[in-house]
Amino acid sequence: MSGSIIREKPTMLGPSRQDSVNNANSPLKLFTHAKTTITEIFKSISVYVGDANKFLDDVNKSDRNLLTNEKYKEIQQLKEKVNRILSIISRDHMKVVFFGRTSNGKSTTMNAMLRERILPVGMGHTTNCFLQIEGTDKAEPYVLTPGSDEPKSVSSLGNVGSALSREKLDSDSLVKILWPKEKCRLIRDDVVLVDSPGIDVSANLDQWIEQHCLDADVFVLVISAEATITVAEKKFLHNVAQRLSNPNIFILMNRWDATANEPEMVDSVRQQHLDRGLEFLCDELHICDRQEASEHRMFFISAREALLKRNKDPTSSPRTGFSDGHEERFAEFNNFEHEFEKCISKTAVQTKFEQHTNRGKEIISILRDTTSNIANRSQTLKQEAVQKLTDMDEKNNKLERELRSMTETAKDKIRHVSEDVYKRVAQTLNDEIRRLYTLIEEFDRPFSSDPEQIPLYKRDLHRWVEERLGSNLQTRLHHALHSSLDHVHREIKDRVKGVIENNERKTLVDSIVPRSDFAVSYRLDCLNLCSDFREDIQFKFSLGFTSLWQKFVQNQKESITGSKSNYELTSPSTSSLLSSTNDLLSTANNISALTTKSGLVALGGCALVWRSVGWKVLGVVAGIYGCLYAYERLMWTKKAQERAFKRQYADYASSKMKLIVDMTSGSASAQVQQELSMYFAQTIRYVDMEKDDLTDSMKQKKIEIDQLLKYIDKGKKLKKQGDQIDNELNDFSKQYLSSESLTNTNE
Known part of the structure; x- marks a missing residue:
């Protein structure tokens, strides 16, 4: 809302009042300007609300306890107010x-x-009920009677509002006369005039x-100068x-x-009326002091003459109906x-708009305090949320580091256990x-050399x-392997539980039990491994030439292989010792070879013996063989x-x-590695869940901070908007409602 909507107060009239209908300096303009100004202010208040x-x-809707339900419902009702x-x-x-x-001349006035x-005016009791004259924007006047919204012609006013009419209304009935604003300055300036029946014709x-006077701003008591203030008139004003x-x-x-007919009595009669009026206003009602009452509250007029001057009949003489001193009486009427x-x-400005102004200030105060409290509370919550976000970010980074550390540690543990399993x-x-020889000897099944039974x-x-x-x-390996696995399981579980803060997840980690049926599978697959095995169970004589020759060849091969092996495994410092040992072994092998060869020599010798000794000796040898x-x-x-x-x-x-030792060891190692990796994956996922929850909480916290920042910004804007409207109301009070303003109005 830019700028002030308070308008310049109109200049007040001087003592000499002009009769022009379009007089822009009329004091009544104060009410019009004030009404326009307060209307614009309350339109701004409506937008603000x-x-x-x-x-x-x-x-x-945010559910952050920034606003109580009672306060929310209270503020929701402000729009309607x-x-x-x-x-x-x-x-x-x-x-x-x-x-x-x-007949004191109220209607004429x-x-x-x-x-x-x-x-309607005339002699006797003329006005039968309350007649209210107010302005309308329509071009033609009309009349509204009680209990009907149908406009009636002004000509019917003599029938419904006159005491002389047969169609009389109750004395407390109100007939509204809607008169075009363009025809009358008073009505155009939001003045409503109410004519009442004579207070001497009804006791109500x-x-x-209660019905027609409580919202009145001014009461005008019209008294006939030929009489004085009566008890009925005093009673009415006392009740007011x-x-x-x-x-x-x-x-x-x-x-x-x-x-005018008794000029010598004018001053004494005037003073008598003045004394009685001042006594009533000042001493009985205590409305004002005597000076104000005598100068501003009591006037001696002729309403008939004033009406004739302002609504002259073109056919009448200029002096028709006027008595001596009419100019002074007309000036007195103008002064009134x-x-x-x-x-x-x-x-009217004070009684009507002061209440609205105060109510507007209350509304602004409620909204400004509420929005300011929300902004302040949001600022506090934002600071707390930022601190929590910082803590969560640090915790998230720490969790990330712990997660990497746990993963690396677990990998090292699993690798170490896998290598140990491989070696074991x-x-x-x-x-x-x-x-294996002993194990095979324990195999107990009937043996048959039948070619059909051998495969079975x-x-x-x-x-x-x-x-x-x-x-x-x-x-042999079960206890050692499971002991290593249990140790690693415990280390992984304790490490994960040390990172997790959620007690429910800790319980879930405890509930993860390694597979009870896990066992390393040592599948050797002998059927395929030894599928090429070909047995040789044919009889072979140990002293036969074939057997002897095979033993000789085998000994030679073993001698050569052993020598190479010993040479490769021997260090330089022990080479001299092993060299002498090899010489001895070579000598022994040579002797063995010579012994084997001696068998052949023996055969040759047998042939020579046969020639030399004959058949007997040869027969004995052959028999032994x-x-x-x-x-x-x-x-x-x-x-x-x-x-x-x-x-x-x-x-x-x-x-x-x-040949399959490495493969079998590797398979067992892989099985253990897979088991530990599966267990680690099962437990570490709860750390991932903890991290995901933390990430989600951080995202939510950022959204919350953004929302709180909006609340703070909007709250500050609304407070500033409320301050501007409150300043407008204060300016309105100073311009239209302050004692200084009211004093200027009276000048």
């Missing part, structure tokens, strides 16, 4: 009630002020006051004073033109109008391979070796064949299994 309600709707005040302001007007006894014969004075604090009352001594206009404008399995498997025997032997070897490995052959042949039983088969199988299987 709407903006504040939108803001508070958003705040109320402002609209109601705007509606009241649009209907606000300056109201004056004319009262007095019957009003017609003179309106400069036109509007109300209290009911009249009891209900209204310090009412504004004017006393008009009408028909003062009658004193001027004082009346100043008083009613000042009173390889060592144990080599031990079992060395014990080998199949069962394959299965036996595979099962027993795997079982032995399992037995034959006995040896026969003995070995007889000893070549199924048991011997089975032992030979198992020995051959053990040799073959040992050589093959040595």
Whole structure:
């Protein structure tokens, strides 16, 4: 809202009042300007309340305890209150009630002020009910009667409002006369005039006051100069004073033109009326002091003459109906109008707009305090949220570092355990391979050399070796492996629980139990591994030439292989010692070779002996050789064949299994690594969940901070907007409601 909507107060009239209808300096303009100004201010208040309600709707939905439900409901009702005040302001007007006894000239006085014969006048009791004259923007006047919204012609006023009519209304009924504003300055300036029945024709004075007088700004008591203030008139004003604090009352001594017939009595009669009026206003009602009452509240007029001057009949003579001294009486009437206009404008502005101004200040104060409190509370919450966000960011970074550290540590642990498992399995498997001969000897199944039974025997032997070897490995390695796994499991669990803060997740981590059925699988697959095994269980004589030759060749190969191995494994410092040992071994091998060769020499010698010694000796030797052959042949039983088969199988299987030691150890290591990795993944996911929750909380906290920043910004803007409107109301109070302003109005 830019700039001030307070307008310059119009200049007040001087003592000499002009009769021009378009007089822009009329005191009544004060009310018009004040009404326009306060209307614009309350329109701004309405916009302000709407903006504040939108803001508070958003705040109320945020569920941050920034606004109580009671305060929210209270502020929601302010919009309706402002609209109601705007509606009241649009209907606000300056109201004056004319009262007095019957035929004292109340209607004539009003017609003179309106400069036109509007109300019915005449001799006797003329006005039967309350007649209210107010302005309308329509071009033609009309009348509204009680209980009907149908406009009626002004010509019907004589029938409904006159006491002489047969269609009489109740004395407390109100007939509204809507007169075009362009025809009358008073009406155009929001003045409403109310004519009342004579207070001497009805006893319902209290009911009249309650229905038609409580909102009046000025009361005009019209008294006939030929009489004096009666008890009925005093009673009415006393009742008014009891209900209204310090009412504004004017006393008009009408028909003062009658004193023209008795000029010598004018001053004494005037003083008598003045004394009685001052006594009543000042001493009984205590409305004002005597000087103010004598100068500004009591006037001696002739309403008939004033009406004739302002609404002249073109056919009448200029002096028709005028008595001596009419100019002074007309000036007195003008002076009354001027004082009346100043008083009613000042009173109406103060009584009507002061309440609106105070109510507007209350509304602004409520909204400004509420929005300011929300802004301040939001500022506090924002600071707390920023601190929490900082803490969460630090915690998130720490959690990220812990997560990386745990992952690296777990990888190292798993790798270390996997390598240990590899070594353990390889060592144990080599031990079992060395014990393979013993293991195979334990295989107990009937052996048959039948070619059809041999494959079945080998199949069962394959299965036996595979099962027993795997079982032995399992037995020897189970405890050590599971002990290592349990240790790593505990370390991982304790590390994860140390990072997690959520107790429920800690419980879930505790509930993760490693697989109870986990066991390293040592599948050797002997069936395929030894599928190329070919047994040789045919009988072979140990002293036969083939056997002897095979032993000789085998010894040579072993001698060469052993020499190379020893040479490769020997360090330079022990080379001299091993060199002498190799010489001894070479000598022994040579001797063995010579011994073997001596067998051949012996055969050759046998041939020479046969030539030299004859058949007897040769026969004895041949007999011994034959006995040896026969003995070995007889000893070549199924048991011997089975032992030979198992020995051959053990040799073959040992050589093959040595080839798969690395593969089997690697497989076991991979299984352990997979098991530990799975367990680590199961536990570490709760750390990831903790981190995800923290990330989500940080995002939510950022949204909350952004929202609080909006609240702070909007709250400050609304407070500034409220301050501007409050300044407008203060300026309005200074310009229209302050004692200085009211003093200037009276000048």
